[in-house]
Amino acid sequence: MMFALIMVIVLTITGLIWLLDIFILSKKRATNAKEPILVEYSKSFFPVILLVFFIRSFVAEPFKIPSGSMMPTLLAGDFILVSKFSYGIRVPILNYTMIEVDKPKRGDVFVFHYPPKPSIDYIKRVVGLPGDLIEYKSKTLYINDKKIEQTFVDKYPYMMNESHHIEAKEFKEALGNVNHSILIHDLPGENFKFEVPHGHYLAFGDNRDNSADSRVWGFVPEHNLVGRAFFIWFNFGELKRIGTIIH
Numbered sequence: 001m002m003f004a005l006i007m008v009i010v011l012t013i014t015g016l017i018w019l020l021d022i023f024i025l026s027k028k029r030a031t032n033a034k035e036p037i038l039v040e041y042s043k044s045f046f047p048v049i050l051l052v053f054f055i056r057s058f059v060a061e062p063f064k065i066p067s068g069s070m071m072p073t074l075l076a077g078d079f080i081l082v083s084k085f086s087y088g089i090r091v092p093i094l095n096y097t098m099i100e101v102d103k104p105k106r107g108d109v110f111v112f113h114y115p116p117k118p119s120i121d122y123i124k125r126v127v128g129l130p131g132d133l134i135e136y137k138s139k140t141l142y143i144n145d146k147k148i149e150q151t152f153v154d155k156y157p158y159m160m161n162e163s164h165h166i167e168a169k170e171f172k173e174a175l176g177n178v179n180h181s182i183l184i185h186d187l188p189g190e191n192f193k194f195e196v197p198h199g200h201y202l203a204f205g206d207n208r209d210n211s212a213d214s215r216v217w218g219f220v221p222e223h224n225l226v227g228r229a230f231f232i233w234f235n236f237g238e239l240k241r242i243g244t245i246i247h
Contacts, residue, residue: 001119004056004093011049011050014046017042018039018046021035025039059083059084059085060081069206069207069210069212072183073247074123074206074246075235077238078235080229080230080233082111086227088225095224103129104129106128107175107176107177108126109125109126110124110203110227112226115218116217124204124213124214125205125206126202126203127203129196129201130200131196133194134194135191135193135194136215139209149173149174150173151172151173153172168209169183169184169185183206184208184209185208185209194219200222201220230245231246
């Protein structure tokens with residue numbers, strides 16, 4: 001959000017300088033006089049900044065994954081693209097919906113402004129839609145009293161940090177039309193029960209035992225939606241992940 005605000009400020013300043021030059025300053029300059037450096041730079045940068053701002057605000061925005069809460073779907077260090085129009089065309093910074101397009105679907109990997117501190121962006125998976133009754137008990141998910149089956153895939157060893165090795169179990173789980181992987185650890189289970197209110201969503205990390213999500217801080221308001229993650233475009237340490245479609 002801070003970066004978007006900075007872009008708006010720079011865009012406004014360069015645009016105003018350009019317009020000021022067109023309608024006032026250029027008429028006062030002597031013929032063949034050189035443009036002031038500020039005007040020259042503003043005229044050069046304004047179209048570029050405008051294009052970047054438009055793409056970032058209404059088409060797709062890049063993000064970097066900072067943690068392992070969405071493993072194995074997303075790894076720390078993944079650079080991803082997020083579709084900004086999937087959930088509606090929104091006013092930059094204010095985030096109010098101008099044009100309705102679609103709503104989050106169960107199973108979507110989505111980015112949103114973290115409810116307790118909206119200046120921070122979070123990424124999780126949509127588990128509960130408005131009106132759903134969600135229960136999570138003994139590491140198993142129930143949606144509207146229907147058990148979501150889990151199919152064991154394999155053991156999943158990974159490094160929590162440079163010195164802490166962890167081994168989890170990978171399972172396949174289907175949410176709506178999305179068949180995705182989750183990680184379960186050999187830790188005591190916790191029981192949660194939620195009724196998702198109107199205009200809100202329930203979000204879980206795919207790394208179920210290592211994710212601060214709706215079980216900790218509550219529901220995601222529709223106003224906080226940023227977009228749907230759909231593509232991994234780079235990872236410095238895992239080049240084979242480049243080009244991966246996010247499911």
